[in-house]
Amino acid sequence: TPARYLECFEFFLAPYPVGGTTADGDPSKAPDVTNNSWGCPPSEGCSWDTLQAAVEAQRAAGIMTVVSAGNAGPGCGTVSDPPALYDAAFTVGATTSSDGLASFSSRGPASNNQDNPSLMKPDIVAPGSGVRSALPGGGYGDMSGTSMAGPHVAGAVALVWSAKPSLKNDQTATESLLDGSAYPLASVVESCGGDYVDGPNNSWGYGLVDVQQALSEDITLEPTALALTETNGNGNGILEPGEVFTLSPSWFNPGTLPVPDVTGSAAMGTGILSAKTTAGYGTIDGGSSSSCSTLDDCYSARVATARPNGHVDRTVTETLSSGETKEWVLHIGDSFADVPESHWAYPYVENIFHNGVTVGWSGDDYAPTLEVKRWHMALFIARALTGSQTFPTTGTVPDMGPYDCSPGGTSVFIDVPPDDPMCSAVHYIASRQITLGCRPGEYCPYKPVRRYQMALYLARAMTGQLTFPQAGTVPGMGDYDCSEGGHSVFADIAPTYPHCAAIHFIAAHQVTFGCGGGNYCPDAIVTRAQMAAFLVRAFDLTLYGP
Structure with a gap:
C-alpha cells in the first residue's frame, strides 16, 4: 500500500530498531543506495504524485533510489507508475542476453508525470532477461523483468562509490x-522519442550500464591558470611586501566524465600569512575548466612585510579533494632599486627577472636606461627560449661550421673567443639562425641593438624562420604590404625597406606599438627597460601561473 511504501522511505532516512519508533531513528545508519524492484499502480492506491515527495527526500539525503522501469512494454509511454516516473529516481529498463532491449521493458516518456509529461525514461538499462536468481521458498531459477535489471544498477552504484x-x-x-x-x-531504433544513435531516448535511456568503463577513466585535474587580486595594494598585478591578496587558481578536467564537488586546501609557505586556506570549485565537467572565483570561494593571504634582497618567490601548496597537488609560485616585487613600482617598465622587468631572462645588472639595480648590446640580446633570447641560464657549449652553426665554447675550442666568430662567458649564448642563437652576425665572421658583441635589429632578432626567434609574411594586419593600426607599391602602418618604414616584414610581423603580434607619432624609429637604440617589454610580449612570459 502507499502507506507501507511511505513508511519504508521514512525508515531509510533514519533507520530505527525493531520495535522502535521514528523517534529512535539514526540518520547515520541510512543506506547509501536502495533497489526498488516494485511499482505502485492506481490499483494499489497510488496517484502519480503519491510518492514524489518521499523519493525527492531520499535524493536530498544522498540516498540513491534505483527503480525498475516496469514490465508494460513495448509500447511508448508505459513508464507510468510511481516511483519509476519521477525525475529524482534512477530508472532502469531491461536488456536481453544478447544485449538487445527486452520487449517487456517499459518505455518512456513518463507521460503520467504531470510535472513533466515528456520526462525521458528509463535513464539506463541493464540485464533483465533470464537472469539467475534466488527463488521464493528456496532454490534458484531464471527470472525475467526489470526487477532483475534494477539490482545490477544498484550494485553498479555501490561499486562506483567504493572505487571513487x-x-x-x-x-x-x-x-x-x-x-x-x-x-x-x-x-x-524505436519511435518513442530521443536520440537512437548515442542516447538518451525513451527506450534504452543512455544505454547499457558499463561499470568497467565507468571506472576505467582515471581523471587527473590539470592546473591551468592563476589569478591574483590585490585587496589593499596598488592594483598593479604584482605582489609587494605587506599586500593582502586573493588567490584564484583554475583547474581543467581533461577527461570526459565529471569530477564532482572539488574543494581545495592551501598550505602557505614562508613569507605568506594565511587568512583563508580553503577554496571551492564545484563539479568540474569533462573537457571544462573551473576557477574558485566562479563560486566566490577562493584563498586569501598577506605577504610578509620583510623582503630579502634579490629574487624572491614564495609558495602556496594547494591540495584538491580529488587528490591533485600543485605548488603555486608567487613572485614578490620590488626587486630592483632603480625600477620602482612607479616605473612604466616595472611589471615587465619583474616578469623577465622571475622567468630567469635577466639576473639584473649590478647589486640591486637593473639599469633600465642602459643600451642593449648585441651580447645582451644573445643572453636575453637564449634564456627566454630555453628557460635556462646555461646553453650547449658545442654545436654547429648552419653554413658557418662547428663551435666549441671551452678553453682551446673554436668559435665561428672571430670577435667571440671560445672562452668568452657569452660564447655559448651567442652561438646558441646563431645555431638557430636568429643572428647571422654583423659582418662575415663577426658578431660585434659590444655594438648597441637598434630597433630594426630587435625586430629581426625577435621575429626569427618567434618563428624559427628567416623570412616573414609580406602582408598582414597590425591590430588597431591597419593592413600592411611590404612590397613595391604597398603600404606600411609606420610613417618612417617604407614598404620597400629591407626589414619592413620583420617590423610589421612583431607589430602584428603586438610586441611593439611603435615609438610614437605613427613612427617606428628603426635606428633608435633599444634600452634595457624597453627590451623587457619586448621580451615579455614576444615570448608570452607570465609572472603567475602554472
Whole structure:
C-alpha cells in the first residue's frame, strides 16, 4: 500500500530498531543506495504524485533510489507508475542476453508525470532477461523483468562509490558518470522519442550500464591558470611586501566524465600569512575548466612585510579533494632599486627577472636606461627560449661550421673567443639562425641593438624562420604590404625597406606599438627597460601561473 511504501522511505532516512519508533531513528545508519524492484499502480492506491515527495527526500539525503522501469512494454509511454516516473529516481529498463532491449521493458516518456509529461525514461538499462536468481521458498531459477535489471544498477552504484569515494552520495555526478559511460544500443531504433544513435531516448535511456568503463577513466585535474587580486595594494598585478591578496587558481578536467564537488586546501609557505586556506570549485565537467572565483570561494593571504634582497618567490601548496597537488609560485616585487613600482617598465622587468631572462645588472639595480648590446640580446633570447641560464657549449652553426665554447675550442666568430662567458649564448642563437652576425665572421658583441635589429632578432626567434609574411594586419593600426607599391602602418618604414616584414610581423603580434607619432624609429637604440617589454610580449612570459 502507499502507506507501507511511505513508511519504508521514512525508515531509510533514519533507520530505527525493531520495535522502535521514528523517534529512535539514526540518520547515520541510512543506506547509501536502495533497489526498488516494485511499482505502485492506481490499483494499489497510488496517484502519480503519491510518492514524489518521499523519493525527492531520499535524493536530498544522498540516498540513491534505483527503480525498475516496469514490465508494460513495448509500447511508448508505459513508464507510468510511481516511483519509476519521477525525475529524482534512477530508472532502469531491461536488456536481453544478447544485449538487445527486452520487449517487456517499459518505455518512456513518463507521460503520467504531470510535472513533466515528456520526462525521458528509463535513464539506463541493464540485464533483465533470464537472469539467475534466488527463488521464493528456496532454490534458484531464471527470472525475467526489470526487477532483475534494477539490482545490477544498484550494485553498479555501490561499486562506483567504493572505487571513487569522492562520488559517494553525489547522485547528480554519479548518474552523469554511469550515463556517460553506458553502451548505446544503437541497433535498437524505436519511435518513442530521443536520440537512437548515442542516447538518451525513451527506450534504452543512455544505454547499457558499463561499470568497467565507468571506472576505467582515471581523471587527473590539470592546473591551468592563476589569478591574483590585490585587496589593499596598488592594483598593479604584482605582489609587494605587506599586500593582502586573493588567490584564484583554475583547474581543467581533461577527461570526459565529471569530477564532482572539488574543494581545495592551501598550505602557505614562508613569507605568506594565511587568512583563508580553503577554496571551492564545484563539479568540474569533462573537457571544462573551473576557477574558485566562479563560486566566490577562493584563498586569501598577506605577504610578509620583510623582503630579502634579490629574487624572491614564495609558495602556496594547494591540495584538491580529488587528490591533485600543485605548488603555486608567487613572485614578490620590488626587486630592483632603480625600477620602482612607479616605473612604466616595472611589471615587465619583474616578469623577465622571475622567468630567469635577466639576473639584473649590478647589486640591486637593473639599469633600465642602459643600451642593449648585441651580447645582451644573445643572453636575453637564449634564456627566454630555453628557460635556462646555461646553453650547449658545442654545436654547429648552419653554413658557418662547428663551435666549441671551452678553453682551446673554436668559435665561428672571430670577435667571440671560445672562452668568452657569452660564447655559448651567442652561438646558441646563431645555431638557430636568429643572428647571422654583423659582418662575415663577426658578431660585434659590444655594438648597441637598434630597433630594426630587435625586430629581426625577435621575429626569427618567434618563428624559427628567416623570412616573414609580406602582408598582414597590425591590430588597431591597419593592413600592411611590404612590397613595391604597398603600404606600411609606420610613417618612417617604407614598404620597400629591407626589414619592413620583420617590423610589421612583431607589430602584428603586438610586441611593439611603435615609438610614437605613427613612427617606428628603426635606428633608435633599444634600452634595457624597453627590451623587457619586448621580451615579455614576444615570448608570452607570465609572472603567475602554472
